[in-house]
Amino acid sequence: MQRTNRLRVTVGGDLTSAPISSIAQTMTELRLFNSLTRQLETFIPVHAGEARVYTCGPTVYNYPHIGNMRAYVFADTLGRVLSYKGYKLTHVINITDVGHLTDDADAGEDKMEKVAAEKAQSIWDIARHYTEAYWADIKALNIRQPAHWSIATDYVPAMIEYATSIADKHCYELDSGLYFDTSTVANYGALARAKTEDGEGRIEEVEGKRHAADFAIWRKTPAGETRQMEWDSPWGKGAPGWHLECSVMSEALLGLPFDIHTGGIDHREIHHPNEIAQNQARCNSDHSGARFWMHNNFLIERSGKMSKSSGEFLRVQLLIDKGFHPLAYRLMCLQAHYRSELEFSWEGLQAALVRLKRMVMMIERLRSRADAEPMGQADMTISQVDEALSDDLNTPRVLDIAFSISDEKGYASDRLDAIFECDKVLGLNLATLTRTDLRVRPKSAIITEAAIEAALAARKEARAAKDFAKSDAIRDDLIAKGVEVMDGDLLGWDWKLDV
C-alpha cells in the first residue's frame, strides 16, 4: 500500500539493556503480582539473567491523557527495577497506528480512520503527530527509552503470516472478517475471570459469530469502500485486528514465552485475554505466552477532565501550562502503589511538587557541605530500597526512604549517594534537577521572572529604607500580576507564580 510521511522511529538502543546495579546476587528475591493467578509470585526469568517485557502502547489518534501516562510510568518503574536487580532488560512498547476500534470489544470504527475522516487528514500525518506528542510526554516524565518502539503498521506482513498459521484450526471467515473462535483454546478468558455469560452483554453482536467473545483478527474492507489503511490478504483487502498486533509484535521482538506483559487494568478484561488466546493457538499450547501479566490501576478524575472529548482534557502539557513540573506528576504516581486506584486533584499535584522541591533543596544543601568520608548510609539504603522494590514495586516506601534521609547529620556525600541510589528506580532526575527547573512558567503568566526579581529587589530596598507604602505598593502590583510573595517561606522559595 501507498504510505506517505513515514514516521521515523528513534530507538533507544542500549539504554535499557544495561543493568543499573551489579549486585543482583545479594538481593532479595523479586515478588510481583501476577494478574493471571491473582497472586504474588517470585520472578524467575525465562532466559537466565534477562528480563523481556512487552507493554501495550498508545493508540495514536489523539494526545495521551495523564491516566494513559500512568501506565507508562508504571512500565518504566518495572523496567528500572529489573535493571536495578541486574537483569539485562529488553523492553518493547508498541505504537498502535491501525486496528484499534472505538469499542475494545470488536465493534465500532477504527479510531484512526474515524479521526482522519473527521479532520480530513492523512492517517499517516495523524499517527506521526500524536506519536511525537506521546514521545514528548515520555521524555517529560523521564520514562526511559525502551529497546524497541514497535509500530503496528510495520508488522502487517508478519500479522498476515501469523493469522494464516492459526486460521485453519482456530478461525472462521465471515463477510466482515476473519474471526478467532475462542472455544478452540483452553480456559479462554481466565485472565479476566470472566464467565461466558459475562461476555454476552458486554460485546456487541456481529452476525454469524459463533460465540459472543469471538473477535476479528482481520477486518475486511466492506465491499465498495476504500480505507486509507488497507492491505491485501488471503481474506481480501483489509486491516489487522488490534489484539493480533500485540501478539505478533511481542513474539517477533521477544520470542515466546517472554517474561512480563503489562498494560492498564482495562486490558485485563478483553485485549489481553484475546492476546493470550492467539498465543495459545500459535504455540499449540495452553501457555499464555508471558510468565507474568501485570496491570496498573487507573488514575481517576471525578469531573470528567480525563475524557479526551472534553475541551481542556488532562494532558502532561496542560500540567506544564499551569506551572507544574512534569516530574511532580511522576512523583504523584509513585506515591501510590501501581495496583491502587489514584485520584487526581490539583491539590494532590501541588503537594507532590512541594515534596519534590523539598528534596531538591535538601540536595542543594548537602552539596554545599564539604565532608568527604562515607559512613555506610548508602549501603543501608540499598538494602532497604531493595526490600521495598522486591515487594511488588513498593515505590511509596522507596519515596519515604529517600525523604527520610535527612541533611542534618552524617556525611553529606554519603547521604547524597543514598538519595541517588533511590533515584535509580524513582527516576526523578534528582542528580540534575534544580530549583530553576522547578519554576515552570505558567502559560497564562503576564510577568517575566526577571521583572519579578527586579520588583522584589526594589521592595527589599524600600523596606530597608522603611518606605512601607512603597514596598506595599510593589507587593500589591505583584499580586495583581499573579505573583504570590512568600516572605519567610520555609523552603526559601520567595515567590510563586499562580495561575
Ligand code: AMP
Ligand atoms: P490506549 O491508548 O487507550 O490504548 O491506552 C494506553 C494505556 O493507558 C493502556 O495501557 C490503558 O490500559 C491505559 N489507561 C487508560 N486509561 C487509564 C487511566 N485512567 N489510568 C491509568 N491507565 C489508563
Ligand code: ZN
Ligand atoms: Zn496490546
